Amino acid sequence: MATAMTLRQKERRRHLLIYAGLTPFVFMAVFPIYWMLITAFKQDPDLYRMDNIPFWFNMAPTLKHFKILFFQTNYGAWIVNTMTIAAWVAVITLVTAVPAGYALARLRLPAAENIGIAVFMTYLVPPIILFLPLSRVVAMLGLQDEWWALVVVYPTFTIPFGTWLLMGFFKTVPMEMEEAARVDGCGYLGAFLRVVLPVSLPGVLTAVIFAFTLSMQDFLYGLAFVAPGDQKPVPVGVPTELIRGDVYYWGSLMGAALLVGLPVAVLYNFFLDRFIQGITGGVGK
Amino acid sequence: MTPASLQGGGPEPTARAAVVSVAAPARSRLMFQSQTSRRLAFGYLLLAPAALYVLLLVGAPFLFSLYLAVSDANVGEPVAKFIGLENFRSAWEMDTFWIAFRNSIVFLVVAAIFKSLLGTSLAFLLLQEFPGKKLIRGLVVIPFTLPIAISVLAWKWMYDSQFSVINWVLSRLGLIGQYGTDSWPIWLGDPRLALLACIAVNVWRTFPFSAIVLLAGFTSVPLEVLDAAKVDGCSFFQRFRHVVAPMIFPILMIGFLFDTVFTLSDLSVVYLLTQGGPANASKILPVLAYQIGIQAGNLGRGAAIALFLVPLLAPLMFLFLRNLKRREY
Numbered sequence: 089m090a091t092a093m094t095l096r097q098k099e100r101r102r103h104l105l106i107y108a109g110l111t112p113f114v115f116m117a118v119f120p121i122y123w124m125l126i127t128a129f130k131q132d133p134d135l136y137r138m139d140n141i142p143f144w145f146n147m148a149p150t151l152k153h154f155k156i157l158f159f160q161t162n163y164g165a166w167i168v169n170t171m172t173i174a175a176w177v178a179v180i181t182l183v184t185a186v187p188a189g190y191a192l193a194r195l196r197l198p199a200a201e202n203i204g205i206a207v208f209m210t211y212l213v214p215p216i217i218l219f220l221p222l223s224r225v226v227a228m229l230g231l232q233d234e235w236w237a238l239v240v241v242y243p244t245f246t247i248p249f250g251t252w253l254l255m256g257f258f259k260t261v262p263m264e265m266e267e268a269a270r271v272d273g274c275g276y277l278g279a280f281l282r283v284v285l286p287v288s289l290p291g292v293l294t295a296v297i298f299a300f301t302l303s304m305q306d307f308l309y310g311l312a313f314v315a316p317g318d319q320k321p322v323p324v325g326v327p328t329e330l331i332r333g334d335v336y337y338w339g340s341l342m343g344a345a346l347l348v349g350l351p352v353a354v355l356y357n358f359f360l361d362r363f364i365q366g367i368t369g370g371v372g373k
Numbered sequence: 374m375t376p377a378s379l380q381g382g383g384p385e386p387t388a389r390a391a392v393v394s395v396a397a398p399a400r401s402r403l404m405f406q407s408q409t410s411r412r413l414a415f416g417y418l419l420l421a422p423a424a425l426y427v428l429l430l431v432g433a434p435f436l437f438s439l440y441l442a443v444s445d446a447n448v449g450e451p452v453a454k455f456i457g458l459e460n461f462r463s464a465w466e467m468d469t470f471w472i473a474f475r476n477s478i479v480f481l482v483v484a485a486i487f488k489s490l491l492g493t494s495l496a497f498l499l500l501q502e503f504p505g506k507k508l509i510r511g512l513v514v515i516p517f518t519l520p521i522a523i524s525v526l527a528w529k530w531m532y533d534s535q536f537s538v539i540n541w542v543l544s545r546l547g548l549i550g551q552y553g554t555d556s557w558p559i560w561l562g563d564p565r566l567a568l569l570a571c572i573a574v575n576v577w578r579t580f581p582f583s584a585i586v587l588l589a590g591f592t593s594v595p596l597e598v599l600d601a602a603k604v605d606g607c608s609f610f611q612r613f614r615h616v617v618a619p620m621i622f623p624i625l626m627i628g629f630l631f632d633t634v635f636t637l638s639d640l641s642v643v644y645l646l647t648q649g650g651p652a653n654a655s656k657i658l659p660v661l662a663y664q665i666g667i668q669a670g671n672l673g674r675g676a677a678i679a680l681f682l683v684p685l686l687a688p689l690m691f692l693f694l695r696n697l698k699r700r701e702y
Contacts, residue, residue, distance in 0.1 A: 188423035195416035214638030221434035356518035
């Protein structure tokens with residue numbers, strides 16, 4: 089009994105040590121978020137004074153910054169743009185990456201593996217090299233200064249990533265299922281649509297989530313291709329339109345950033361392991 | 374991927390194939406061939422949309438950027454003349470280019486040192502079992518999951534020249550003087566601090582990534598292997614050096630290459646914090662390429678500057694590719 093107690097105490101001490109080690113990391117990761125949150129609800133005079141402790145409200149919290157955001161800026165339009173862009177990107181990614189991933193994983197194409205790697209490598213071609221030629225492509229399509237430009241451009245990174253992710257996913261579906269379907273008289277298309285696709289739904293969903301979150305991680309394309317204030321997505325509109333010259337509306341800025349940033353961060357959080365698995369080629373668990 | 378894994382592994386497919394051939398003994402070789410070609414046709418048909426998209430919007434633009442770089446293309450002037458290596462030469466002779474080049478390298482190296490130190494310690498902590506691990510892990514990875522343009526704004530506010538919360542704390546601790554004195558750091562306005570301030574944001578954003586990649590590596594090492602090494606009398610250090618390190622090396626490599634590509638080519642942190650200033654102190658190549666290519670409208674020279682990243686990135690891509698392929702077999 090006594091030894092059991094000391095064991096438990098030992099365990100508790102070990103946990104305390106781990107927590108102590110993790111505290112600085114958690115603090116470092118979360119503080120900027122906390123700082124955004126409290127800034128978004130502070131009154132202006134409360135933001136700009138140095139004599140009292142800034143970590144909590146010294147005056148009553150306010151929703152004024154959000155009112156400014158929704159009634160005096162294009163923020164509402166940006167949210168709609170962001171969501172619409174992401175939805176289109178997700179659709180384009182799905183209709184291209186799902187079949188491609190399936191073909192590369194299951195149909196024993198010659199050089200399938202090399203094609204897969206080549207597609208994935210395009211994910212590593214950085215936007216900074218592509219954005220100038222793509223600006224010409226966008227102009228040629230007559231899409232400059234519309235958010236449609238981003239619908240065309242974002243799949244350049246969501247398709248490679250999605251294809252690679254789904255390729256890994258389709259490989260885990262047992263081959264026998266498909267073959268059984270084929271024996272039962274399904275064609276290749278039938279086996280794919282009726283048997284493989286339904287059991288791969290979680291993978292397809294993951295690809296959709298990444299199409300959403302990856303589109304929101306972009307800044308360069310949005311900055312370079314979309315100039316009119318009401319056409320921007322949130323991550324571009326907030327830093328470029330809410331900062332006017334040297335005047336900073338910090339409260340509104342932080343509110344705007346958080347309102348969209350936090351849901352994306354939370355969503356991404358749940359799928360982070362899939363992302364890491366994706367880029368490290370599906371090794372590990 | 375080996376042929377076996379292509380077929381889903383194991384002997385079942387062949388067994389199934391045998392059943393099929395018993396069920397339809399009349400199938401001729403010709404039939405089988407047409408089956409194969411049907412399968413291939415179907416496969417290429419499925420592959421086509423994705424492949425076309427990538428070829429048209431990544432492959433072609435990449436080649437187009439090579440063309441832009443040797444032309445005098447301008448935003449206002451759609452007809453471009455071939456001017457050879459003029460853009461590269463003028464970049465080469467530009468002081469700003471070399472400042473940006475040096476800053477990019479400093480940025481990459483300093484950031485890599487800090488994020489690997491932080492990432493490694495965090496990974497070792499998260500490797501332990503303790504209550505609330507999921508929650509803590511979820512909190513710690515927030516910097517990486519938050520859209521970059523958005524988190525940079527929080528930093529811009531924390532680096533504010535007058536109301537910086539960092540300075541508030543440092544000042545209360547007595548480490549720096551009062552606002553307005555020389556010992557009050559202006560993070561984004563001081564040429565000695567601006568680049569460091571930008572590096573700090575990159576480190577903040579990517580240390581969780583380093584940690585998670587390392588963790589993925591650690592958890593991919595089967596416990597039996599470690600136990601076997603233990604039974605054979607390996608010390609902790611030996612086990613790490615001879616068992617864990619070689620096994621996680623490929624994953625680490627990929628994580629490292631990924632991070633390098635993104636750090637080297639990311640413009641958002643510097644662009645939003647300092648625009649490369651003050652006086653080019655924090656200018657990096659992507660920012661320079663953007664300013665010349667889009668803001669000044671000199672597409673050709675901008676493309677040339679962006680292409681200077683290729684020799685920096687190409688060896689990494691090559692390593693990445695080799696690594697990825699080697700692991701498959």
